[in-house]
Amino acid sequence: MSIPSGPPAAASQVPEAIHRRRWAILVVLMFSLLIVVLDNSILNVAVKTIASPAPTGLGATQSELEWAINSYTLVFAGLLFTAGLLGDRIGRKKVLLFGILLFGIGSALAAMSGSPGELITWRAVMGFGAAFVMPATLAILMNVFERDEQPKAIGIWAGSVGLAIAIGPITGGLLLEHFWWGSIFLVNVPVVIVALIAMVVLVPDSRDPKPGRIxxxxxxxxxxxxxxxxxxxxxxxxxxxxxxxxxxxxxxxxxxxxxxxxxxxxxxxHPAIDVSYFRNGAFSAAVAAVALVFFALMGVTFFSAFYLQSVRGYSALQSGLLIVPLAAAQMIFAPRARLVVQRFGARAVCAVGMLLVSAGLLAFTLFDADTPVWVLCVVFFVQGTGMAHVMPPVTVAVMQALPREKAGSGSAINNTFRQVGGALGIAVLGSVLSTVYRGDIEGHLGALPAPARDAAGESIEATLGVAEKLGPAGRPLVAAANDAFLGAMHVTAVGSASVALIGALVVGLFLPGRPPEEQPAGEGEAEGERTVPAGGPMTTTAADS
CATH class of the missing domain: 1.10.287 (Helix Hairpins)
Structure with a gap:
């Protein structure tokens, strides 16, 4: 009879000193992820204020507002993969410290911007730093938790995204009500300082012991x-x-x-990434699901801010509070998603999750200017529940398909597909929204001079700005703008829901089904560790241990 290989093999993967403080390390990693995600969710509720003339805002145009968001996205997406590779080679802790420090510097400079151009520049610096933070947090997580605990840790890690989605808009709304617009960036600085201290004290360094040539x-x-x-x-x-x-x-x-x-x-x-991983159907389906769900969701997130603030007339703080049900659902269900996967399998859980996301998106076609608030809250909760049962399982599928020493590359792939999917969602669905809106509103702009007509047709905010200048005579234009936006939102919501349905089909076809009912003790862990090279993938310094 052979000696069970499960527990001893698992114990040999992570040094005991690191294993004992793994949950404290996870809190630090969540803290790092939190400020990166929180910053973007804060900015979503601040765009209207930044567009206001000085001294309230910067007087940013619609194009400049888009680039304040997009400069971050462009740099972030472009460097994610490279940042993951560097973490595997030179040490993930070093990369994380560099990224969070640069993010903090960029935040302070963005808060002091004197023009839209400066804001766009410093947002790009923040994107540069965030690109080194995001993959490092997940890569370190994979190296401080044993394989059997990774799904639980990833669920909690994903739940922190839900927390950021909740507190970001609320924090942004509170700051904008009491301080100037730059406070939404300056608030990052003390958080960054605390995170840096905690990282130095608690987080171990890890890298690929055999990275090969660059x-x-x-x-x-x-x-x-x-x-x-x-x-x-x-x-x-x-x-x-x-x-x-x-x-x-x-x-x-x-x-x-x-x-x-x-x-x-x-x-x-000596490839930077072994592309043969994509021959694994579950791996490819998981990264495709990440891209598709963020394509669908980010487009809706973009236009929902305008629906809540422009059509419904809610303040930035009220709009943030309405997003709480979506975030609460993620925080409640994401850490527990692994339990549902163990019972029903990743295929069924992720497919149902994508269907819930699609149903929530499709519900936007029923929204109008008078939809009860409780209906909005229910729809956001359904969306959050769906996301909570998609993101943790697909992230586990991506990360556990690669050897542990390649965790940085795996995290970078996961985040790159998510970022590109989100950028596509905002761009494609945003252009659909803009095109349909312009087509509907143009018939109501005939009485305006040609330059004002062109400006008013850009967006609902532009139309409402022109209507405000017209005084009482602009009231019919406000009603027409609301109707045109709602019509455009309904069309865009159908497109978003369709993309989520495609995602449900992809995961339904290619993700693994229900796990076996019974398995001899230790067998699963032995099987799970086959991809890890002998000698252990994690290298630590004496100080870290």
Whole structure:
């Protein structure tokens, strides 16, 4: 009879000193992730204030507002993969410390911006720092928890995103009611200081013990390809025209460069990422699900802010409070998603989760200017419940498909697909919203001078701005703007729900089904550790242990 290999094998993966403080480390990682996600959710409720003339705001135009968001997205998405690779090579703790420090510096500078151009620049710096934070948190998590505890830890990690979604808009609303617009960025600085101290004290360093030679060509190709692709997507959404020559050139160029990256990686003796992982159906389905769910959700998140504030007339704080049910559902269900997966399998759980997301998105087609608040709360709760049963299982599928020493690369892949999917959602669904809105509102702008007519047709905010200048004569235009926006929102919601349905189909076909009913003790852990090279994937310094 052989000796059970489960517990001893598991115990050998993480040093005992690190294993004892793993939950404290998770709290620090959640803290780091929290401020990155929280900052974007705060900005969503502040766009209207920043668009106001000085001294209230910066007087940013619609295009400048979009680039205040998009400059962050562009840099973040372009560097995610490279940041994950660097973490695997030079140490994930070092990368995390660098990223959070740079994010804090960028936040302080963004708070002091004197023009929209400066804000766009410092937001790009924040995106640079965040690109090094996001993959490092998940990679460190995979290296301080044993395989059997990873699904639970990832569920809690994902739940912290829900917490950020909840407190971001509320914090933003409170700050905007009592302070100037720059306070939404300055609030990051003390949080960053606390996070840096906690990281130095608690978080261990880890890296790939056998990283091999650096693949500079692969790194350059990944950055250039992702930046071109994301820029083309963003620009197409900004223009509401994906046939524009610059947009087509950027998107096609990005896809060609990324195809070259894949071709190079398949033939390289020291690839930055082993593309053969994508031959695994569960792995590919998981990263596709991440992209599709964020494509669907980010587009709706973008227009829901305008629906709540412009059509419904809620303040930034009230709009933030209405998002609480979505975040609460994620915080409640995400840490427990693993238990449902153990019983029903990732395929069924993720498919039902995607269907819930789709149902929540489709419910937006029923919203009008007088929809009861409790209906909005129920719909947001359903969306959050669906997300909570999709993101943890697919993240586990991505991360456990790769050897532990490649955790940085796996986290980067997961986050890159999420970011590109989200950028596509905002760009494509945003352009649909803009096109349908402009088509509906143009018939009500005939009495305006030509320059004012063009400006008023850009967005509901622009139309309402013109209507306000007209005084009592502008009231019919306000009603027309609300009707046009609601019609455009309904069309966009159908598109979002359709994308989520495609995601349900993908995970239903390719994710693994229900796990076996019974398994001999230790067998699962032995099987789970086969991909980990002998000698242990984690290297730590004496100080860290």
């Amino acid at each position: 693949d500079p060509l692969g790194v350059v190709l990944s950055i250039v390809g992702l930046v071109l692709l994301v820029f083309g997507i963003i620009r197409g959404g900004e223009l509401a025209d994906f046939a524009d020559p610059l947009v087509l050139l950027s998107i096609i160029g990005g896809l060609v460069v990324l195809a070259g990256f894949v071709w190079h990686e398949k033939r390289s003796s």
